[in-house]
Amino acid sequence: MRRPRRWTVTFIMPELNLDVRYAMGIKSFLSQCARMLKLASKPSRSELWLSIKICALGIGAVGLIGYVIKLIGAILNPGGGV
Numbered sequence: 669m670r671r672p673r674r675w676t677v678t679f680i681m682p683e684l685n686l687d688v689r690y691a692m693g694i695k696s697f698l699s700q701c702a703r704m705l706k707l708a709s710k711p712s713r714s715e716l717w718l719s720i721k722i723c724a725l726g727i728g729a730v731g732l733i734g735y736v737i738k739l740i741g742a743i744l745n746p747g748g749g750v
Contacts, residue, residue, distance in 0.1 A: 711719070
C-alpha cells in the first residue's frame with residue numbers, strides 16, 4: 669500500500685537562522701478547515717460596527733498623515749517640484 673502524499677511548506681528566515689518545515693496531509697488539512705469553520709461565527713451588529721469604526725479611523729489617520737506630509741513639502745518647497 670502506498671503512503672499518502674505529504675505537502676510540505678518551508679519557511680526559511682536566514683536573519684533569524686530559522687528553518688521550519690510543516691508537513692500536512694490533505695485529509696488532515698480538510699479536517700482542520702472543517703473544525704475552524706465550526707468554530708467561526710457571524711459577528712453581532714455591535715462587533716461589526718466596532719470593526720467598521722476602527723477601519724475608518726485607521727484610513728482617516730493614514731490620510732491625515734499623508735496630507736500633513738504633503739503640506740510640509742509644499743511649505744518647504746513652494747512652487748517647485750511635483
